[in-house]
């Protein structure tokens with residue numbers, strides 16, 4: 001059943017987070033009135049400090065409570081909305097029951113991002129009415145065919161008017177007023193990091209392939225990268241002693257001005273691989289931005305598919321640019337646009353954004369593209385799949401954006417399906433380099449993968465057993481549906497397992513709160529949809545549980561990559577329901593064997609029987625690739641370096657209907 005087809009009388013339970021079995025929610029909030037969260041002082045390893053969003057959230061909640069009520073009432077949407085009130089005013093005991101239950105019906109669905117007509121309660125409001133941001137625009141009204149000149153003006157005026165209205169809010173559409181807490185500026189907070197793990201040095205043994213003409217020589221040390229002084233200092237302060245393979249090869253390629261498509265396993269330092277050479281160039285080029293100008297013209301644009309990920313990239317950029325003239329800025333949905341515009345106006349050399357909000361800023365005339373030298377797509381295969389490809393095409397076709405010859409385009413991911421590689425070629429110069437560290441699309445070998453054959457009705461009990469044995473170790477539980485995320489989180493809370501949840505139907509402040517509660521140990525279990533599958537670098541995540549396996553093998557690789565990062569080891573346990581997950585048996589076996597891990601006999605049997613019965617196995621179509629897609633087309637051409645993997649095949653499934661709304 002689709003998320004939106006909730007039966008009229010179903011009681012919907014939603015979760016903010018359940019952090020302690022002592023005292024009430026009210027107590028929980030009041031305790032932190034000092035402005036600092038008790039839990040933020042330590043992450044259990046003593047290395048992380050951070051700024052609290054707690055009091056601000058509370059203020060936000062108080063300020064918007066009326067609005068949240070006000071946005072309900074249209075459409076069939078049904079409410080999760082009361083969750084907030086029951087959370088904060090709820091009675092003090094039995095927090096699981098009183099805090100997380102709340103039913104609201106008749107929600108104002110707002111206008112769904114992708115043309116869905118209705119949504120549930122508060123969530124509905126947040127996707128519709130609460131969003132005055134670019135996502136909706138990106139996904140809705142600005143698409144379409146050619147417009148004549150006059151028509152363009154007409155549309156432009158109409159769009160400007162709409163933007164203005166949205167920005168100012170209107171009676172039935174409250175504007176997004178959430179302002180994230182100010183970031184801590186002190187050095188310790190900026191450079192907080194976790195330690196590399198015991199397997200960090202094993203990165204050196206990974207096979208690396210660079211294909212394309214004249215690749216520059218790899219560096220072996222950061223000194224060889226000859227980064228400018230301040231950047232070099234910031235690299236050391238970040239605890240980086242030696243570069244990872246993707247950095248050893250990626251940094252000189254980018255510094256040589258080449259376009260790049262880079263594929264390296266999860267958690268192996270791709271972010272720094274693109275940030276360091278870009279920041280270096282901007283620093284030596286005497287980056288200047290127009291302070292307090294209404295039009296900012298960044299030299300680098302970085303896009304990523306989710307708000308949390310782009311924010312993380314921004315924080316990395318801010319860290320490396322610390323104490324220099326380079327000013328990174330981040331824009332993403334769910335946050336007050338005015339707040340972001342005023343931040344932008346203070347100057348911007350590197351702009352990090354989710355596609356919707358970024359396009360919004362461009363269309364509002366706040367961001368000009370004519371000075372763009374670097375265009376970076378992180379999680380590039382996601383940015384170019386069906387969901388985002390039109391946005392990316394629109395972005396590169398936007399007025400002022402230099403053509404691919406006039407800019408440097410850089411793409412990074414842990415997975416690069418062949419179809420996407422072909423598509424990506426439209427954005428890259430023809431002589432781009434393809435860098436493969438290890439097996440393209442392969443899972444991180446530091447993650448021990450286990451599978452449990454389980455029917456859908458016993459998953460909950462199995463999960464409970466699992467998380468109870470994990471104690472306080474940090475665990476991410478992935479589910480397919482947003483509603484399921486709330487149900488499972490509530491279930492675990494009721495079983496006294498401090499749990500929170502993150503998914504695309506939660507307000508931005510709730511998402512940030514959930515991540516903070518998870519990061520700083522208040523809730524060691526985070527139940528998440530695929531919105532948290534890619535890129536998130538959360539310290540000390542020891543376990544990933546796939547309560548539901550994802551529809552695609554690539555998504556599986558990204559999900560389990562939330563643990564076992566940067567040389568640390570981790571565990572992934574997946575519930576395998578033969579009724580629904582059968583199509584994954586073959587690609588999973590392939591992933592397991594490439595990571596040199598044991599294949600459970602029942603999984604091998606299943607894969608074998610599905611292949612011998614004809615199944616939908618298609619030997620010619622991989623849904624994850626192992627090499628530079630140009631090789632097959634241009635045998636005998638000038639490509640250098642040969643990727644060796646080839647024999648593994650996978651089942652090509654039609655992409656599952658996407659439930660999560662992306663940024």
Ligand SMILES: Nc1ncnc2c1ncn2[C@@H]1O[C@H](COP(=O)(O)OP(=O)(O)OP(=O)(O)O)[C@@H](O)[C@H]1O
Nearest residue numbers: 240242243244266267268269270271414535537566
């Ligand atoms: N050379 C290095 N030395 C020490 N730590 C590093 C180094 N490079 C990166 N890291 C750290 O490793 C962690 C993972 O890096 P990063 O998030 O860039 O991985 P990624 O390859 O982008 O992963 P994903 O595919 O999941 O997006 C981060 O905490 C980062 O600061």
